[in-house]
Amino acid sequence: MRDVVVIGAGPAGLAAAVAAATAGLDVALIDAGRRPGGQFYRHHAAETGRLHHDWDAFVRLRDALDRLTYLPGHRVWHVEDGFTVHALAGDRDERPVRIDARAVVVATGAHDRSLPFPGWDLPGVLTAGGAQALLKGDRVPAGKRIVVAGTGPFLLPVATGLARAGATVAGVFEANRPYGFARHVARHPGKAREGAGYAALLARHRIPYRTGHAVVAAHGDDRIEAVTVARLDRDWAPVRERVIACDTVAVGYGFTPQLEIPLQLGCATRMDADGSLIVAVDVTQRTSVPGVYAAGETTGVGGAQLSLVEGELAGLAVAEAAGGVAPDPADVQRLLARRRRLRAFAGAMHAAYPVRPGWMDRLRDDTLVCRCEEVTRGRLAEAAELGATDPRSAKLLSRAGMGWCQGRVCGYATAWLAAGVCGRLPGADDLRGIARRPLAQPLRLGDLATDDQP
Amino acid sequence: MVIVGGGVVGAACAYYAARAGLTVTVVERGAVAGGTTGAGEGNLLVSDKEPGPELDLAVLSSARWAELAAEDGLGAAVEYEPKGGLVVAETEEGAAGLAGLAARQRASGVEAVEVPAAELTGYEPHLAPDLAGGMFYPQDAQVQPMLAAAHLLRASGAEVRTGVTVTGMSRSGARVTGVRTDRGDLAAGAVVNAAGTWGGEVAALAGVNVPILPRRGFILVTEPLPPLIRHKVYAAEYVANVASDDEGLESSAVVEGTPAGTILIGATRERVGFDRTLSTAALRRLARQAIRLFPVLADVAAIRAYCGFRPYCPDHLPVIGPDPRAEGLLHACGHEGAGIGLAAATGHLIAQSLTGARPDFDLHPFRPDRFPEQP
Amino acid sequence: MSQIVFEGRPVPFHPGQSIGAALTAAGIRSWRTTRSGGRPRGLYCGIGVCFDCLITVNGRPSLRACMVEAREGDVVEGGGRDA
Ligand SMILES: Cc1cc2nc3c(=O)[nH]c(=O)nc-3n(C[C@H](O)[C@H](O)[C@H](O)COP(=O)(O)OP(=O)(O)OC[C@H]3O[C@@H](n4cnc5c(N)ncnc54)[C@H](O)[C@@H]3O)c2cc1C
Numbered sequence: 058m059r060d061v062v063v064i065g066a067g068p069a070g071l072a073a074a075v076a077a078a079t080a081g082l083d084v085a086l087i088d089a090g091r092r093p094g095g096q097f098y099r100h101h102a103a104e105t106g107r108l109h110h111d112w113d114a115f116v117r118l119r120d121a122l123d124r125l126t127y128l129p130g131h132r133v134w135h136v137e138d139g140f141t142v143h144a145l146a147g148d149r150d151e152r153p154v155r156i157d158a159r160a161v162v163v164a165t166g167a168h169d170r171s172l173p174f175p176g177w178d179l180p181g182v183l184t185a186g187g188a189q190a191l192l193k194g195d196r197v198p199a200g201k202r203i204v205v206a207g208t209g210p211f212l213l214p215v216a217t218g219l220a221r222a223g224a225t226v227a228g229v230f231e232a233n234r235p236y237g238f239a240r241h242v243a244r245h246p247g248k249a250r251e252g253a254g255y256a257a258l259l260a261r262h263r264i265p266y267r268t269g270h271a272v273v274a275a276h277g278d279d280r281i282e283a284v285t286v287a288r289l290d291r292d293w294a295p296v297r298e299r300v301i302a303c304d305t306v307a308v309g310y311g312f313t314p315q316l317e318i319p320l321q322l323g324c325a326t327r328m329d330a331d332g333s334l335i336v337a338v339d340v341t342q343r344t345s346v347p348g349v350y351a352a353g354e355t356t357g358v359g360g361a362q363l364s365l366v367e368g369e370l371a372g373l374a375v376a377e378a379a380g381g382v383a384p385d386p387a388d389v390q391r392l393l394a395r396r397r398r399l400r401a402f403a404g405a406m407h408a409a410y411p412v413r414p415g416w417m418d419r420l421r422d423d424t425l426v427c428r429c430e431e432v433t434r435g436r437l438a439e440a441a442e443l444g445a446t447d448p449r450s451a452k453l454l455s456r457a458g459m460g461w462c463q464g465r466v467c468g469y470a471t472a473w474l475a476a477g478v479c480g481r482l483p484g485a486d487d488l489r490g491i492a493r494r495p496l497a498q499p500l501r502l503g504d505l506a507t508d509d510q511p
Numbered sequence: 512m513v514i515v516g517g518g519v520v521g522a523a524c525a526y527y528a529a530r531a532g533l534t535v536t537v538v539e540r541g542a543v544a545g546g547t548t549g550a551g552e553g554n555l556l557v558s559d560k561e562p563g564p565e566l567d568l569a570v571l572s573s574a575r576w577a578e579l580a581a582e583d584g585l586g587a588a589v590e591y592e593p594k595g596g597l598v599v600a601e602t603e604e605g606a607a608g609l610a611g612l613a614a615r616q617r618a619s620g621v622e623a624v625e626v627p628a629a630e631l632t633g634y635e636p637h638l639a640p641d642l643a644g645g646m647f648y649p650q651d652a653q654v655q656p657m658l659a660a661a662h663l664l665r666a667s668g669a670e671v672r673t674g675v676t677v678t679g680m681s682r683s684g685a686r687v688t689g690v691r692t693d694r695g696d697l698a699a700g701a702v703v704n705a706a707g708t709w710g711g712e713v714a715a716l717a718g719v720n721v722p723i724l725p726r727r728g729f730i731l732v733t734e735p736l737p738p739l740i741r742h743k744v745y746a747a748e749y750v751a752n753v754a755s756d757d758e759g760l761e762s763s764a765v766v767e768g769t770p771a772g773t774i775l776i777g778a779t780r781e782r783v784g785f786d787r788t789l790s791t792a793a794l795r796r797l798a799r800q801a802i803r804l805f806p807v808l809a810d811v812a813a814i815r816a817y818c819g820f821r822p823y824c825p826d827h828l829p830v831i832g833p834d835p836r837a838e839g840l841l842h843a844c845g846h847e848g849a850g851i852g853l854a855a856a857t858g859h860l861i862a863q864s865l866t867g868a869r870p871d872f873d874l875h876p877f878r879p880d881r882f883p884e885q886p
Numbered sequence: 887m888s889q890i891v892f893e894g895r896p897v898p899f900h901p902g903q904s905i906g907a908a909l910t911a912a913g914i915r916s917w918r919t920t921r922s923g924g925r926p927r928g929l930y931c932g933i934g935v936c937f938d939c940l941i942t943v944n945g946r947p948s949l950r951a952c953m954v955e956a957r958e959g960d961v962v963e964g965g966g967r968d969a
């Protein structure tokens with residue numbers, strides 16, 4: 058029985074695990090990835106940190122991993138109260154593993170939030186995060202001539218990273234017009250420097266950056282050959298369109314926190330300013346379930362720096378609750394102040410980069426919404442006619458979200474479409490109705506049948 | 512009339528009542544099929560029941576479902592598949608028990624074909640080779656429960672009011688004259704309580720006791736596969752399990768393929784109230800039993816698990832028919848693990864009661880006032 | 887340089903790369919078709935979430951190409967068990 062198991066080795070999880078271990082706790086840090094760092098510090102085996110912001114912060118944490126038990130390549134499929142973590146170890150010859158702990162820190166991060174459009178299932182259409190992962194983790198640019206689209210500041214590192222790796226970036230199409238956001242950036246010297254760096258790189262690589270524009274269709278037979286880019290009105294209805302040739306699109310509309318584990322444990326959730334469901338936490342990152350803490354994107358999408366701070370706070374809180382070394386109050390005050398500032402920044406970012414209802418105008422009757430089960434918008438409309446007035450019943454009546462990915466990719470769009478039937482925007486209950494995944498990962502029945510050993 | 516509950520039972524009541532000429536409003540607090548119907552498997556089984564009133568109801572229902580699928584043209588929409596059930600026994604004693612059960616069931620109109628051990632793989636090529644024998648039940652069939660409820664409701668032409676909760680009953684003396692809801696009152700010549708696992712609460716609104724409790728069940732769903740399993744296959748121990756009064760975890764996996772390519776493995780039975788927490792012990796048991804029947808499944812991935820709460824009465828029989836304690840109120844709830852199968856006959860019998868026709872069937876065993884009044 | 891074998895043809899990789907990355911670097915964008923529409927699919931999310939990138943490695947079906955690190959001599963087919 059360990060003092061604490063931290064799930065997720067991104068910025069939040071690393072910071073939590075190291076803080077708890079430094080305070081004297083017996084810590085296990087578990088992550089599906091092959092190397093620590095999560096999505097933000099995703100890196101190649103021979104990484105030097107040249108392409109990463111804040112790489113030093115990561116190196117400090119990585120160098121402290123010898124204070125704890127780090128378990129890479131472990132995919133958690135369920136956590137039981139008490140707490141028992143059930144996982145699969147290994148990427149091909151997997152083996153069931155179980156870890157018992159007195160406390161849990163959930164730091165499972167987020168994945169790209171997708172909005173469907175005609176042709177988005179063509180090979181060559183990737184999520185922005187997917188393109189970034191290929192580049193950072195494998196040093197492979199996703200294509201040769203790439204269009205980057207969606208919304209949010211994250212599009213900038215993706216576009217500039219691809220350009221630096223030698224790809225031609227045919228344009229960055231930001232659906233919003235975030236003019237007021239610059240004011241908030243200016244208040245954070247670090248962010249301002251980062252933003253100026255992206256602007257310089259866009260200019261150097263002659264990458265057009267267009268606000269109020271979106272990719273509304275992808276064209277091609279067996280792979281993408283071109284996209285239609287449209288100028289959008291305030292509600293994102295397309296106004297004027299043109300076609301741009303490309304072999305790849307990297308598209309992302311913000312992020313969806315991965316809440317499987319907190320939901321398995323019964324943690325209370327709420328809706329964040331960006332329209333995502335998040336875990337509700339108190340000032341010490343405690344969830345509504347005693348012994349369960351959450352940090353990073355699971356408590357609200359806000360970037361790596363905020364995750365580092367939240368992770369450290371969670372780690373200190375776990376340690377204090379377990380009777381470990383009490384944290385220095387000055388340190389805690391400093392962290393709390395930093396979290397406040399970064400949270401306010403995240404709030405301003407969410408306000409500047411919302412999702413607007415006009416995205417649904419892009420869908421035709423035969424446009425896939427659920428990629429796994431190949432459920433079209435037309436089939437969802439039929440489900441609505443049969444009485445599907447919320448995302449859960451839309452799923453049950455259409456099979457959207459019932460396939461391999463269990464609605465991770467289509468869930469957000471399905472929620473909009475189902476709520477739209479009743480003329481509303483998706484609310485927390487809509488998202489909760491499709492967020493429960495008692496199995497957080499697929500597992501072979503043979504592995505399920507075996508009792509895993511602590 | 513007003514029907515409380517938009518699950519498969521409420522939907523079937525709406526369908527048959529509308530066909531009998533009644534004007535129907537269905538009131539559902541969630542979404543269509545959002546209760547236990549959305550968590551069921553859709554087995555229409557006659558094979559798993561001992562002779563008695565429930566088996567008689569199941570045999571009637573199986574004929575009604577076949578009619579709904581063929582004559583009423585709903586077959587494709589509700590994914591009706593008359594695929595038959597194969598019950599297998601691991602031991603000689605088990606096989607003898609099966610033969611005895613089948614003999615008794617035949618007297619109730621059930622068709623059952625004995626399958627010697629050597630012929631089992633002719634039915635199911637991937638079955639474990641060491642089973643002792645089996646029984647094939649051609650009447651066992653399958654529907655997709657959510658689609659079944661939704662299409663029955665649509666075909667009924669009833670007014671369906673979702674997101675509306677019944678909060679009380681309107682009375683005129685002892686008579687129930689309608690329902691109160693959080694969106695206003697609805698007058699009705701008759702009110703049907705089809706609130707499934709919550710049927711006891713709705714009955715209490717009319718001041719009558721109908722003891723319905725939740726019995727939790729988990730189902731495992733595999734990755735999509737090419738066709739592997741042709742029928743509904745389960746082990747003979749299942750029948751004992753269904754009828755059991757034990758509170759602890761019981762399970763006997765029913766394994767079957769679906770049109771979507773996934774294989775469903777369900778379900779467990781536990782009395783733990785309305786607790787949705789996943790029981791890994793329950794899933795392990797299901798996985799073991801499924802692999803025992805079909806060893807190839809050991810290498811297949813489970814991608815989803817879900818649970819629901821079967822509505823059960825202490826005597827394991829549903830509650831169907833008019834309530835003599837509250838004129839104007841009828842019940843159609845408490846179908847435990849067979850509500851999808853029994854829905855068609857239940858709707859048909861409720862419609863007969865409402866129109867004053869002589870029911871096809873003696874409703875006495877299902878009467879709502881058969882339980883002792885609460886102290 | 888190390889190699890895997892994808893549907894009979896050699897594909898190079900750098901140690902530490904995922905099979906999905908190696909295929910992408912070799913210009914291979916799709917390696918399975920969908921069950922009902924027969925449509926081609928490859929990498930989409932790149933981080934193990936979407937399951938579009940399913941492959942069979944050395945006979946082991948339904949693995950995610952973006953999650954499995956390439957090893958010398960791996961024999962890779964597109965698609966999972968349903969393909
Ligand atoms: C794991 C599992 C597997 C199963 N497998 C099978 C199977 O293979 N075959 C089979 O035949 N059966 C099966 N069952 C059983 C079957 O699902 C149920 O018997 C059946 O769904 C009951 O239908 P119902 O319409 O009575 O209840 P429900 O579907 O629960 O409908 C009742 C509805 O009433 C609504 N309601 C309640 N109170 C109010 C109120 N005050 N106001 C308004 N609305 C209200 C609820 O929201 C609900 O939607 C299974 C059950 C489980 C849990």
Ligand code: FES
Pocket residue numbers: 928929930931932933934935936937938939950951952953
């Ligand atoms: S690309 Fe999405 S799971 Fe591999």
